[in-house]
Amino acid sequence: MLVFVQALVSGLSQGAIYAVVASGLALILGNLKVVNLAHGSFFTLGAYLTYTLYTTWGWSPLYSWLPVGGVVFFVALLAYRLVIGPLRHRRTTVAVATLGLGMLMESIFIIIWSPLHYYLRTTLPVIRVGGVRINLQEAYVGLIALLLMGLLFVFLKTRSGRALRFAAHDAEVAETVGIDVGRLHMLTFGGAGALAAVAGSLMAPLLTIHSTMGRMPMVIGLAVVIVGGMGNIHGALVAGLALGIISSLVGFYLSPALVYILSLAIIVIALALRPTGLYGALLRRDR
């Protein structure tokens, strides 16, 4: 039982991070209808900026995710204006452009920070509660991630959020009723980039910082988005948490070596059973 609880605790914080990374991808997919293959680079940028803020001004990674998210929001806006916006009506081209953008960003990271690896200390300890180890650093990361998801859901209930959902539903009709869809897309891209950067910032003390560190979180995020139902934020949250917990359970009960393979296998099975993803059917019915 203790092992099961330990696996759940470990999986929840990991899953929360998956969910935050995936939610940004889901936002873009839901609104711009493209897969953003530069998403991992915003995660990396968040980690690099966190490292720089710490080593330059001593800003703790515990709170530097806030300014990091803000800065990357504007970086993502700029990326949208320069790369995505001009191509936004050509979805296939945009997908390729995001891939190029991601590679360009990785190259810029190397120019700015060199190809060297960087490390940050964790600042919070591990505590034991009833025999279960709780890594407070991971728990903090998970809580902030869940908080962000909560804020995202609240935003989606606001007037702007409803406009966003309406534009996602039918951009052409939205434009005819006066919604500036182009601006919404730009803000969505900025917000998604900021979410990825916050995830990278929060994870920076637990990972090694280097130019391609965002690739794997992006791949996992894409898997979460697919399972959750393409472009569905609720689905991203549920699927992210589920994937985190499943990965942890596989690691504890079967083998840590099988985590990746079995996680992917579970995704394939889930899609075989529900081809539109967990929330895909709801999304389709909504339409």
Add this chain to the structure above:
Amino acid sequence: MAAAIVLAACGGGAGQQQGDDDETGAADGEPIKIGVLSPFSGPFASVGKLKVDIFNLLLADVNEAGGINGRPVTFVAGDSQGTANEARNQALRLIDQEQVDLLVGAYLSEETVEIMEVAADRGIPLIIPTSASNEVNARIEQDPERYRHVFRVGYNITQWAQMMGDFILSRDVSSYGYVGANIRWNQEFAEELARYLAEHNVPQAFEDGFYSPSQPVFDPIIQQIQDTQPGIVVLGDPGQNAVELAKRIRQAGLEVPIFSVGGQMGDERAAATIQPLEEVYFQAASWMGDDGPTDEYFQRFKEEYGYPLVGYTDVLTHDSIMIAVEAMRRVDEVTPDALAEALAEGEFQGLAGTYTFGPDHQPPWEAGSDLSGVVVQWLAPETSQRVWPR
């Protein structure tokens, strides 16, 4: 593009001429070209930067001292990107287009095995600094004539496991735990280490210490360490995951000694993030501590490039370059056959010791020999000591 940026960032580049006459006035004549194969882009890009920095530093010295029999030495870099295919393509480019006299590389074993074939087909000398796969030796032993130009400087998996095994035995532990990435290299290393330690009745405390390199989940491994309490935990992954795992082991309050195969654990900046930094050891080819050439090299490199060396790829790349240069100095004419003969028959001094190549073109890395490697313990960030051999 990333490769070009890395090379530009390093102050080097493909086709760059090092230490020509105008700069040094020390060497003239037709330059001798060394082809350097390494990842300069992707997840292993940092290795490419390291190698370019080492080549720049050492070849400047060589050229200032008159080059090789009066000829300057240059290097040309090829980005293997961490893949076997690209390593082969770049090896072909360096040989056919750049017309290098000798190749040094690559980094990953799968890359190296691929370029061995290119070097053998083209009859170009290849010096392998690090790739540890036993397949390199097996191929040379199977067909020594075909691979007569291929030499490895670094330790192979068997030698590595035995050197680390000797240190583990010196600690008189009743069991050990092995943790590594679920990749072929780590599995082979684990098998070699288990075989060696089993001969000395030191069993593994737990069997399932492999994690997915793509999606590492460390808590189950920490749980196993906690449950089985091995006398020492061996981290078989030379990359970033070992540092991340070591951080988590200590965060979890486990005081078990940690012994890494080396690599990133030798980076003082990485070590500084492991708290508490007690009983953390790593294997290295050579390390500072005796005010000798290794100390000088480490200090000079850090002053020049601003980042520390780790005692593995950096030392073995240094020694590979010095061996290549020395071999070229010993021949009348720099031809593949003359170089191969000089390498096969000579003795070469490096930072790690004196190198001689056996029939499988492998130096005899082992405890008690002149090439025994060292085990280093972190005492504090930026403070370390060699603890093995005693």
